[in-house]
Amino acid sequence: TSEPLFLGIDFGTSGARYALVDKQGAIHSEGKTTYPLQVGTVTNRASSWMEALFHLLGDIPTMYRPSISSISIDGTSATTLIVDRNNGEVLAGPFMYDESFADALPAVESIAPANHAVCSGSSTLCKLVSWWNSSSRRSTTTSSGDSAVVLMHQSDWLLSLLHGQYGVSDYNNALKVGYDPEIDSYPGWLLSQPYAHMLPSVRAPGVPVGSIKEDLRTQLGFSKDCVVCTGTTDSIAAFLAARTTEPGKAVTSLGSTLAVKLVSDVRVDDARFGVYSHRLDDMWLVGGASNTGGAVLRQLFSDDQLVALSEEIDPSVPSPLDYYPLPKKGERFPVSDPNMMPRLQPRPESDAAYLHGILESIARIEADGYRLLRELGASAVEEVFTAGGGAQNDKWTGIRRRVLGVPVRKAEQTEAAYGAALLALKGATKITQKTT
Ligand code: ADP
Numbered sequence: 225t226s227e228p229l230f231l232g233i234d235f236g237t238s239g240a241r242y243a244l245v246d247k248q249g250a251i252h253s254e255g256k257t258t259y260p261l262q263v264g265t266v267t268n269r270a271s272s273w274m275e276a277l278f279h280l281l282g283d284i285p286t287m288y289r290p291s292i293s294s295i296s297i298d299g300t301s302a303t304t305l306i307v308d309r310n311n312g313e314v315l316a317g318p319f320m321y322d323e324s325f326a327d328a329l330p331a332v333e334s335i336a337p338a339n340h341a342v343c344s345g346s347s348t349l350c351k352l353v354s355w356w357n358s359s360s361r362r363s364t365t366t367s368s369g370d371s372a373v374v375l376m377h378q379s380d381w382l383l384s385l386l387h388g389q390y391g392v393s394d395y396n397n398a399l400k401v402g403y404d405p406e407i408d409s410y411p412g413w414l415l416s417q418p419y420a421h422m423l424p425s426v427r428a429p430g431v432p433v434g435s436i437k438e439d440l441r442t443q444l445g446f447s448k449d450c451v452v453c454t455g456t457t458d459s460i461a462a463f464l465a466a467r468t469t470e471p472g473k474a475v476t477s478l479g480s481t482l483a484v485k486l487v488s489d490v491r492v493d494d495a496r497f498g499v500y501s502h503r504l505d506d507m508w509l510v511g512g513a514s515n516t517g518g519a520v521l522r523q524l525f526s527d528d529q530l531v532a533l534s535e536e537i538d539p540s541v542p543s544p545l546d547y548y549p550l551p552k553k554g555e556r557f558p559v560s561d562p563n564m565m566p567r568l569q570p571r572p573e574s575d576a577a578y579l580h581g582i583l584e585s586i587a588r589i590e591a592d593g594y595r596l597l598r599e600l601g602a603s604a605v606e607e608v609f610t611a612g613g614g615a616q617n618d619k620w621t622g623i624r625r626r627v628l629g630v631p632v633r634k635a636e637q638t639e640a641a642y643g644a645a646l647l648a649l650k651g652a653t654k655i656t657q658k659t660t
Contacts, residue, residue: 232645299378339495453651478614539622545581
């Protein structure tokens with residue numbers, strides 16, 4: 225084929241995937257791989273990602289390769305490496321997205337505004353500060369020199385394997401190191417720190433950084449014109465997959481937990497509820513996550529039972545049961561209460577009635593979530609697309625349509641790799657606009 229194609233690669237929590245799309249967004253090829261077995265030490269993680277990346281590239285049918293115009297990659301948010309900016313050598317990490325470096329929290333809290341997204345033990349900034357204060361840095365910097373070290377996120381680093389530039393990031397990944405996407409700069413309180421020289425340079429997601437390295441290009445059979453673009457985080461990429469970019473459009477993810485993401489004209493941040501905004505070009509993507517969701521359903525029913533019992537539910541009839549389904553103690557959004565207990569009583573005799581009550585209660589929590597975002601100043605929700613295991617349940621969708629009072633439908637695409645491919649498409653379009 226001579227039609228241009230765009231490659232997106234997702235590095236999620238359990239494995240990596242690719243999607244190859246055309247400019248209409250139709251998928252021409254897809255593939256996935258798990259990370260190769262890791263032998264104990266953490267630096268092996270980076271080589272296992274690298275292996276997964278080249279495994280996926282090698283899986284792309286050769287007939288498509290010359291048609292690939294651009295590539296982008298998403299990775300898990302706050303997964304961090306310390307790299308030598310001269311040669312890309314990994315000096316420390318990867319520090320994983322969910323690893324906490326609470327030792328750095330007092331130092332971070334003393335410089336950042338109260339309740340800033342960096343004020344969490346697993347934030348990228350805590351990882352940076354913890355490493356900066358560690359003895360391993362002192363031994364590292366003696367060999368490579370302080371000014372040669374740079375912080376990179378998972379997707380920055382994987383992209384650098386393709387374009388060969390170290391220390392380039394995007395404003396979605398950089399949010400948790402403290403980058404302010406509103407002023408398009410690092411804030412003064414961060415730039416005045418002794419480790420400020422380690423902060424990566426930041427661009428918009430999906431902008432071209434450079435051509436694919438020549439040796440790779442010839443080895444893989446890619447075109448000379450193939451460019452490598454900045455990436456994003458895995459959850460933003462999953463949102464982008466739904467192709468909903470107007471204010472008021474939202475994606476609810478009904479997986480193990482319930483997460484909402486709403487496109488808004490207004491930026492909204494409120495750490496009490498774990499609500500914060502990512503920049504999406506000239507708009508904001510406001511997100512919040514509740515602890516309710518499919519994990520509770522799994523504690524009570526098998527997936528087969530869920531399907532069978534759902535058949536018996538009439539979604540047009542409101543359930544009188546009022547629960548607050550949680551897998552364990554504690555809620556953050558839309559109610560901030562670390563001591564909130566699950567409420568799943570009284571249990572009616574009929575399992576279908578019980579499930580109806582639970583699904584309806586989760587729908588009310590979802591509606592409260594969008595209501596809270598509105599109260600905090602975000603755009604009002606107008607239409608909801610659904611991702612995750614719960615999106616398969618048409619009866620639940622019916623219940624949610626009634627409770628939310630807006631159209632609700634299943635998102636056509638929900639894979640982060642597809643969202644990353646759309647970013648690659650965006651980057652390639654920018655080049656065409658520039659040259660014409
Ligand atoms: P995650 O990736 O967050 O673990 P998934 O998106 O794979 O979650 O969704 C899995 C969840 O979907 C499970 O917790 C399960 O309870 C829920 N689920 C699966 N089938 C159904 C169904 N028919 N109705 C409602 N929920 C379902």
